[in-house]
Amino acid sequence: MSSLKFTLVQTALHWEDKQANLKMLQGKIRGSQEPTHVIVLPEMFSTGFSMKPELLAEKMAGSTVQWMKDLSAEKKVILTGSVIIEEEKKYFNRLIWMLPNGQYGYYDKRHLFAYAGEDQHYTAGNKRLIASVNGWKINLQVCYDLRFPVWARQSPSPSGDIEYDVLIYVANWPHKRSTAWKTLLQARAIENQCYVIGVNRVGEDGNGIYHSGNSMVIDPLGEVLYHKQDEEGIFTIGLDKTHLQTVREKFPFWKDADDFNINL
Numbered sequence: 001m002s003s004l005k006f007t008l009v010q011t012a013l014h015w016e017d018k019q020a021n022l023k024m025l026q027g028k029i030r031g032s033q034e035p036t037h038v039i040v041l042p043e044m045f046s047t048g049f050s051m052k053p054e055l056l057a058e059k060m061a062g063s064t065v066q067w068m069k070d071l072s073a074e075k076k077v078i079l080t081g082s083v084i085i086e087e088e089k090k091y092f093n094r095l096i097w098m099l100p101n102g103q104y105g106y107y108d109k110r111h112l113f114a115y116a117g118e119d120q121h122y123t124a125g126n127k128r129l130i131a132s133v134n135g136w137k138i139n140l141q142v143c144y145d146l147r148f149p150v151w152a153r154q155s156p157s158p159s160g161d162i163e164y165d166v167l168i169y170v171a172n173w174p175h176k177r178s179t180a181w182k183t184l185l186q187a188r189a190i191e192n193q194c195y196v197i198g199v200n201r202v203g204e205d206g207n208g209i210y211h212s213g214n215s216m217v218i219d220p221l222g223e224v225l226y227h228k229q230d231e232e233g234i235f236t237i238g239l240d241k242t243h244l245q246t247v248r249e250k251f252p253f254w255k256d257a258d259d260f261n262i263n264l
Contacts, residue, residue, distance in 0.1 A: 106129065
């Protein structure tokens with residue numbers, strides 16, 4: 001498929017109120033009539049970026065994951081975003097990639113935001129998730145992972161195939177560090193010669209921290225295709241596989257990349 005459509009949901013969140021957030025998001029998603037393949041929600045979309053997992057965490061068989069299954073099936077789209085999950089007495093900031101047939105993959109946030117104490121409450125993941133959709137490969141990451149380029153770096157296979165085509169970050173990234181957010185999203189696109197999608201929340205959270213959104217879509221040359229600041233909004237965009245392939249063929253910089261291994 002030469003085009004893949006993504007819908008970005010930039011929204012305020014009700015602080016630590018799952019029921020209110022799921023009701024609100026369900027209304028927004030049901031109200032969006034534009035055809036799409038993937039709907040992307042912010043980090044911890046059901047609670048906000050809370051450091052109270054002992055009160056808010058759910059099992060994978062819990063109500064939020066079931067909500068994702070039901071809505072994904074109803075809309076016949078892939079639904080993704082991160083939620084607080086408890087597993088074997090550990091808590092994870094877990095991005096879920098929910099398919100319309102009820103199957104799913106997940107990615108546990110690797111880089112925990114110690115500045116806010118996330119590392120004191122959650123367990124870090126140790127493997128990436130690269131999903132496949134209609135011939136596209138999509139690397140899924142969460143917020144603070146954006147600051148660590150090695151974790152996102154393309155690793156071409158021995159056959160010369162590039163590892164992924166789209167890099168997605170779901171986030172609760174504060175306005176006061178929005179320059180870093182915008183700059184690093186463009187950097188990840190340029191250095192990995194891929195599309196980058198960043199979906200961030202807006203509004204003030206329960207700690208009084210303001211989020212300006214700045215959700216973005218960036219092409220493999222670093223050109224900004226979409227950018228929205230401060231306001232809520234739902235935006236659908238089609239990404240062009242032909243453009244991606246043309247950029248990689250015309251500027252085959254990825255072939256000159258360094259080999260490396262990540263020690264976990």
